Amino acid sequence: MGRFAVTGSLVCSLALVLTGCGGDAGGSSVQHLTVYTCISDTTIQPVIAAFEDAHPGLRVDLFRAPTGQLNARVAGDARSGGLRADVVWTCDPLTQQAFVDQGLTGGWTPPDSPVPAEHRTADYVAGAVLYVIAVHRTDVPAPQAWSDLAGPAYGGRIAVPDPSVAASALGALGWFAGDPGYGVDFYRQLKAAGAVQVGTPDDVTTGVAQGQYEAGMTIATSAYAAQKDGSPVDVAWPAPGAVAIDEPLALARHSDAADAAKQFISFVTGRDGQKVVAGAGSYPALPDVGGPTVPSGAPVVTPDWASIAADQQQILDEYQQVFGG
Numbered sequence: 001m002g003r004f005a006v007t008g009s010l011v012c013s014l015a016l017v018l019t020g021c022g023g024d025a026g027g028s029s030v031q032h033l034t035v036y037t038c039i040s041d042t043t044i045q046p047v048i049a050a051f052e053d054a055h056p057g058l059r060v061d062l063f064r065a066p067t068g069q070l071n072a073r074v075a076g077d078a079r080s081g082g083l084r085a086d087v088v089w090t091c092d093p094l095t096q097q098a099f100v101d102q103g104l105t106g107g108w109t110p111p112d113s114p115v116p117a118e119h120r121t122a123d124y125v126a127g128a129v130l131y132v133i134a135v136h137r138t139d140v141p142a143p144q145a146w147s148d149l150a151g152p153a154y155g156g157r158i159a160v161p162d163p164s165v166a167a168s169a170l171g172a173l174g175w176f177a178g179d180p181g182y183g184v185d186f187y188r189q190l191k192a193a194g195a196v197q198v199g200t201p202d203d204v205t206t207g208v209a210q211g212q213y214e215a216g217m218t219i220a221t222s223a224y225a226a227q228k229d230g231s232p233v234d235v236a237w238p239a240p241g242a243v244a245i246d247e248p249l250a251l252a253r254h255s256d257a258a259d260a261a262k263q264f265i266s267f268v269t270g271r272d273g274q275k276v277v278a279g280a281g282s283y284p285a286l287p288d289v290g291g292p293t294v295p296s297g298a299p300v301v302t303p304d305w306a307s308i309a310a311d312q313q314q315i316l317d318e319y320q321q322v323f324g325g
Contacts, residue, residue, distance in 0.1 A: 033260040034061045036085040038070045038167060039247060040221070043128065043280040044089075050276045051267045058260050066200060067091055067167040074099060082254055086261035089127060089249045089268075092167035093305045094174070094312070096124050096248045105250035108262065113269040119285040124248035126285035127268045128277050131294065132172040132201075132243035134236040135208050135223040136215035142236040146182065149190060149215060149238075156194020159204040159216035160187070163319060166200045168219050170316075171245040174308030175301060177315045181240070184318040197323040209233050221281055224292065241299035246285065 048060045077083045090096040100106035106123030119126035161169035176182040204216035209231035223235045267273040274284040278291020
């Protein structure tokens with residue numbers, strides 16, 4: 001399966017390797033399942049630890065990478081015999097739907113998951129939600145609207161994440177492209193004002209925190225974490241709204257460990273798993289389990305994923321004419 005960031009008790013003695021990584025002295029076996037994800041390490045690691053504690057006979061092998069690298073891993077698997085993951089937890093519905101359309105994931109979701117209907121389909125269910133917001137230095141005004149980022153208050157020192165790397169950036173691009181008041185012209189205005197493209201939302205946050213940029217487009221969890229660490233940044237939820245992006249889990253259609261994979265998805269999207277997601281600092285898909293919350297009165301918008309999927313290549317082509325690719 002290539003190299004994985006591995007969790008759980010996966011180091012066995014030679015004797016155990018020859019007989020299969022076993023559990024206790026009584027010979028009970030441990031079953032492994034593989035999860036591919038782009039979810040942040042600060043969230044996925046506590047989730048896996050809690051799952052393994054609740055399911056002592058199961059262990060998770062993890063491959064974690066940004067969306068672009070995750071797509072490359074899945075494509076490589078598909079070319080060389082089939083998907084090697086048992087569960088794929090993506091950072092946006094567009095990526096997951098592409099895997100569903102390829103016949104790689106989908107076909108099952110937990111029938112008893114309490115996650116609301118707006119965060120699930122017949123093929124996948126959200127384990128968390130991202131919010132694309134604006135981060136800015138504390139000594140400059142907060143953008144009241146997204147269009148303010150192209151204005152004079154920031155002197156063109158603006159950073160945007162790369163939609164070919166980060167799923168959240170692609171979701172935001174899709175929403176802006178489809179909004180009559182913005183469109184891809186919004187990115188042209190940012191570029192004309194001096195904005196630069198960086199890699200991930202965390203790169204945006206770090207650049208603003210270190211004073212390279214006055215403001216930028218990032219995700220709420222990243223910006224709030226920097227603020228909590230003492231960086232001189234603040235968080236804005238500009239009008240017409242922060243862009244909400246589900247992070248859905250799906251079962252691999254040809255999993256060799258389907259029962260274990262279903263238990264993992266059920267755990268993450270159940271109340272106990274959602275509490276772990278919330279406790280790790282991510283926005284859970286299930287309300288009322290604690291964790292970060294959207295500020296009262298903050299505007300939120302949701303992309304039309306079907307429209308974005310239909311126009312994805314055209315949108316990316318237009319964007320790349322602005323920032324390159």
